[in-house]
Amino acid sequence: MPAFNLRITRALAQRAEQGLTRTLLPHQGIAQGALHHHGQSFVHFSGNDYLGLANSAELVQAWQQGLGRWGAGSSASPLVTGFSDVHQRLIRELCDWLGYEDGVLFNSGFSANQATLFTLLEATDTLLQDKLNHASLMEAGMLGKAKMKRFKHNDTQHLTQLLTDDIANPFVVTEGVFSMDGDKAPLMDIATACQNRAWWMVDDAHGVGVHGPDGAGSCALAGVKPDILVVTFGKAFGLSGAVVLTRREVADYLTQFARHHVYSTAMPPAQAHALLHATHMIQTQQWRRDKLNELQHVYHDVFHFLPGYVATDTPIKPFIVGESERALRLARCLKERGYWLTAIRPPTVAQGKARLRITLTADHNPEQIIALAQELTRLFEEGI
Known part of the structure; x- marks a missing residue:
């Protein structure tokens, strides 16, 4: 019926205008901290597989x-x-x-x-x-x-x-x-x-x-x-x-x-x-939690001086960006450099609190975290 068509069209248009459209991005698999998408491998920082069991x-x-x-x-x-x-x-x-x-x-x-x-x-x-x-x-x-x-x-x-x-x-x-x-x-x-x-x-x-x-x-x-x-x-x-x-x-x-x-x-x-x-x-397998703890210390050491850093004692590391468009831009630039991070925007979080939600897992290693911090630093220096 026309009423349903109009309602759906308006809602989708409004979401697009607000820069809040969400898109499904099918990948070809995740293993050992890497996500494979369109023939490319990305270091994956957006999952909840904290102990690395999903691909064990x-x-x-x-x-x-x-x-x-x-x-x-x-x-x-x-x-x-x-x-x-x-x-x-x-x-x-x-x-x-x-x-x-x-x-x-x-x-x-x-x-x-x-x-x-x-x-x-x-x-x-x-x-x-x-x-x-x-x-x-x-x-x-x-x-x-x-x-x-x-x-x-x-x-x-x-x-x-x-x-x-x-x-x-x-x-x-x-x-x-x-x-x-x-x-x-x-x-x-x-x-x-x-x-x-x-x-x-x-x-x-x-x-x-x-x-x-x-x-x-x-x-x-x-x-x-x-x-x-x-x-x-x-x-x-x-x-x-x-x-x-x-x-x-x-x-x-x-x-x-x-x-x-x-x-x-x-x-x-x-x-x-x-x-x-x-x-x-x-x-x-306590070693999985021990490794997570070690990675959290590494994260703090290399991220704490960056604007947007939030200290937590969990594997969830919100990196506050502010505006939705900037969060999307940063996520897009990081993908171009081989890092898969998801921009979290309203209504999931409050207005002005858009972020990159970085999560650590036992599949990561210190070098990957250090490299991510370096890439973010470069993007900030480039004014992105």
Whole structure:
């Protein structure tokens, strides 16, 4: 109908005018810190494969073993015949490792976050979210039944003020590590604020595998245990999917009522087998985290004097540029010089906060980081 055509045309034109058009760029593979695109190899600084597991021969072999044992797909939703013994073993392993009674598997972190908020919260509840929480959480808050309030980023004092208001059934949500700024939530302070006052949930997508003893994540590092912990497998695990870890009764409630779980085809059992192996790799291969730590020191040494540098103690290194067009220009120039970095622009980040989101992985080496800093320095000297 004309109304739909006009709406779509206007929206696309407006986005183009604002310089915010996003484009899919198909590549021919990523391995050992390199991305291959149109016959050219780039040093890759835009992924979330922090431990370098995605192309690990050991993990690839584990998935191949899973394919040989269980085939390619699960063939059904979990409550029909899609849930296998390897799914159950994966949940049990994650629970034993991270200290929870039970869990529910999802096909993405996005669906895990939305399913949890949509399912648990009613109109009589109040959802309190960090202002910079992931889009999946914010959208669930806006579309869900509960009344949503946002507290200032990592501001426990503001959260405490909201909790002392006359609000009904408060439910607090934060991330463990924030994906755009690379900073960590003050989890101990949040735990104290929520104690005997609110349920709380942590999405530790960027923390588990990287932080804490044996990679147990941000909560383990802070010595706290939220009521609900969301762990996604698309970052340090090198795969995809997610799990919501919680008390057994809450997990059963999600199993019964979370529509993203009930009505989605289950994760392939071969993938669950590979995830089980990735879980063991994360816990036993400390050298990957040690290397990441070494690379972060290198990054600081060569980047800290550049305008736009932001100090973080995570592999996420935001390099603030300011305007969207300049971020795009810098990313384009770096690609011409063999470095693949993605320009992050509004609405993902605030106006005037466009950036190059640099991420480090165990697949990088110090020389690549030093060379990237040198190229950026040259571009600044050229006035770009």
